[in-house]
Amino acid sequence: MAEPPMVLAENVHKSYGRTEVLRGIDLAVERGEVMCVIGPSGSGKSTFLRCVNHLEKINGGRLSVDGRLIGYREKNGKLYELKEREIAAQRRQIGMVFQRFNLFPHMTALENVMEAPLKVRRQPRAKARVAARLLLERVGLADRASHYPSQLSGGQQQRVAIARALAMEPALMLFDEPTSALDPELVGEVLEVMKALARDGMTMVVVTHELGFAREVADTLVFMDEGVILEQGPPTQLLTHPTHPRLQEFLSKVF
Amino acid sequence: MKTQENGRARPEAIRAVPVRHPGRWIAVAVLVVLTAQFAHMLFTNEQFMWAYMFENAFRPSVLEGVRTSLVLTVLAMLIGVALGVVIAVLRLSDNPVLSGVAWVYTWFFRAVPRLVLAVLFGNMGILYAQYTVGLPFTEQFADLLGVDINGTIFSIDANTLLTGFMAGLLALALSEAAYMAEIVRAGILSVDPGQAEAASALGMSKPLVMRRIVLPQAMRVIIPPTGNETIAMLKDTALVAFVPVTNELFFQLTAIGTRDFRPFPMLVAACLWYVALTSVLLVGQYFLERRFSRGTQRTARARTRLRVLGGDH
Numbered sequence: 001m002a003e004p005p006m007v008l009a010e011n012v013h014k015s016y017g018r019t020e021v022l023r024g025i026d027l028a029v030e031r032g033e034v035m036c037v038i039g040p041s042g043s044g045k046s047t048f049l050r051c052v053n054h055l056e057k058i059n060g061g062r063l064s065v066d067g068r069l070i071g072y073r074e075k076n077g078k079l080y081e082l083k084e085r086e087i088a089a090q091r092r093q094i095g096m097v098f099q100r101f102n103l104f105p106h107m108t109a110l111e112n113v114m115e116a117p118l119k120v121r122r123q124p125r126a127k128a129r130v131a132a133r134l135l136l137e138r139v140g141l142a143d144r145a146s147h148y149p150s151q152l153s154g155g156q157q158q159r160v161a162i163a164r165a166l167a168m169e170p171a172l173m174l175f176d177e178p179t180s181a182l183d184p185e186l187v188g189e190v191l192e193v194m195k196a197l198a199r200d201g202m203t204m205v206v207v208t209h210e211l212g213f214a215r216e217v218a219d220t221l222v223f224m225d226e227g228v229i230l231e232q233g234p235p236t237q238l239l240t241h242p243t244h245p246r247l248q249e250f251l252s253k254v255f
Numbered sequence: 256m257k258t259q260e261n262g263r264a265r266p267e268a269i270r271a272v273p274v275r276h277p278g279r280w281i282a283v284a285v286l287v288v289l290t291a292q293f294a295h296m297l298f299t300n301e302q303f304m305w306a307y308m309f310e311n312a313f314r315p316s317v318l319e320g321v322r323t324s325l326v327l328t329v330l331a332m333l334i335g336v337a338l339g340v341v342i343a344v345l346r347l348s349d350n351p352v353l354s355g356v357a358w359v360y361t362w363f364f365r366a367v368p369r370l371v372l373a374v375l376f377g378n379m380g381i382l383y384a385q386y387t388v389g390l391p392f393t394e395q396f397a398d399l400l401g402v403d404i405n406g407t408i409f410s411i412d413a414n415t416l417l418t419g420f421m422a423g424l425l426a427l428a429l430s431e432a433a434y435m436a437e438i439v440r441a442g443i444l445s446v447d448p449g450q451a452e453a454a455s456a457l458g459m460s461k462p463l464v465m466r467r468i469v470l471p472q473a474m475r476v477i478i479p480p481t482g483n484e485t486i487a488m489l490k491d492t493a494l495v496a497f498v499p500v501t502n503e504l505f506f507q508l509t510a511i512g513t514r515d516f517r518p519f520p521m522l523v524a525a526c527l528w529y530v531a532l533t534s535v536l537l538v539g540q541y542f543l544e545r546r547f548s549r550g551t552q553r554t555a556r557a558r559t560r561l562r563v564l565g566g567d568h
């Protein structure tokens with residue numbers, strides 16, 4: 001039996017009140033695949049990522065991660081909403097990195113990384129600390145372990161945020177414009193960490209405006225506009241021979 | 256002394272005439288005169304009777320009053336803060352029943368003056384002589400069916416349960432909880448929603464997010480007004496005299512003054528006692544605020560500055 005894709009979206013719909021933000025998203029992310037998502041502002045990229053992590057509830061269609069429906073249990077053809085606790089359990093296998101880092105300001109870098117293993121997975125403190133130090137080393141911040149977020153640069157904060165997400169050993173990592181809030185000279189260090197992660201075989205969905213990164217790292221590039229996917233395929237093909245006029249227009253603006 | 260840095264000589268320190276502040280000097284002069292006048296009055300007006308005051312301000316009964324007032328303050332604040340946090344969390348919950356209950360609680364206890372609550376709780380004994388814990392409405396059911404059921408699990412005498420102290424404590428604590436709930440709610444709302452989102456994304460449950468991520472950050476906003484509340488509470492312990500609880504500070508001081516027909520010195524003593532106790536509370540508040548501002552810009556910068564000062568200079 002073939003393994004199900006890591007993320008499978010079938011005709012996903014999402015609206016806030018009467019505004020439809022996602023209007024039928026279909027996509028599949030295979031294990032170990034890196035998918036980059038581009039699109040103009042307000043096209044629903046963040047909303048889609050948040051649905052995958054059940055930070056938002058979808059209104060229609062099906063969305064599953066690792067073969068399990070997000071937010072529901074299916075029994076005899078009927079859907080049952082999951083309890084708060086079960087949703088939290090689902091989120092543990094999905095790591096998320098935010099545009100504005102969202103590090104916990106009252107905790108040091110090390111404590112940020114240790115928090116979820118300690119409190120959610122109930123690991124012993126010593127074990128969590130060793131693992132957290134290794135993760136900080138992996139993102140090149142071993143010497144910043146005892147710094148508070150306010151004492152770190154944006155790039156360093158985002159790398160701690162990546163380490164924090166990795167601490168739960170997720171099967172899937174979601175990135176929502178991880179470098180958009182950074183000064184240009186700090187973008188590179190974060191992208192390097194993400195590239196290393198991709199090389200290690202992590203399944204990743206990355207919303208980004210860094211087309212160079214997308215071209216180099218992504219297996220699939222997705223172009224979203226007004227809540228639908230207009231084009232998807234290998235990044236070189238989309239970036240050099242865009243077929244959809246909206247994508248052509250978008251690329252001409254970005255460059 | 257001149258040192259070479261980056262190949263350029265460091266210039267001489269700037270010598271400029273500083274801005275004059277004549278307004279400050281005038282204010283100081285006015286204050287000196289006023290203070291002198293006040294001090295003169297304190298020492299020359301016989302009515303202060305300082306010797307009498309100091310003799311009586313530390314009597315055992317007064318010290319017991321201090322103890323009672325402090326214990327009441329601490330207990331009422333502990334209950335008030337704990338209950339306030341619960342009510343604030345309920346108020347912000349998605350469940351409309353829970354948030355409605357929290358709203359009604361806050362509405363009622365903020366509406367009724369503490370003095371009225373204190374007297375009311377003091378007179379609770381009138382309502383029922385016995386408080387009974389058991390199955391609800393069993394008596395009424397038994398009457399209806401014409402049978403004899405006893406649904407009582409245990410019962411307790413009203414006066415045992417609600418001693419004057421307990422009644423006073425309850426009145427203060429329940430009223431405090433309503434104010435604390437509003438303060439805590441404001442604190443919770445002041446925390447960036449991205450924080451709760453990031454914590455949920457890590458798989459943390461809602462209570463865990465609240466306890467570990469949101470509340471510690473809300474503390475920075477919660478603590479300063481809570482300091483005010485504690486000070487107000489210390490002063491409001493004087494209200495329990497109406498319950499009546501007579502071994503609190505203000506009642507004890509005024510009792511001495513009334514007995515000796517010298518009320519004024521003991522009122523001054525009350526002022527001094529409350530000022531002294533409040534000052535102690537302020538010190539506590541300072542340390543609490545410092546504890547909960549960890550990781551904020553200000554402490555981070557202060558720490559860097561300390562390093563610079565202590566380091567290579």
Ligand SMILES: Nc1ncnc2c1ncn2[C@@H]1O[C@H](COP(=O)(O)OP(=O)(O)OP(=O)(O)O)[C@@H](O)[C@H]1O
Binds near residue numbers: 019040043044
């Ligand atoms: N909580 C919300 N309530 C109402 N409308 C919302 C909400 N969140 C997002 N929207 C709307 O949904 C649309 C899509 O938003 P989304 O954040 O997903 O876009 P995006 O593609 O991530 O854009 P950007 O590149 O600017 O981040 C926008 O029009 C936005 O106004």
Ligand SMILES: [Mg+2]
Binds near residue numbers: 045047177
């Ligand atoms: Mg977005």
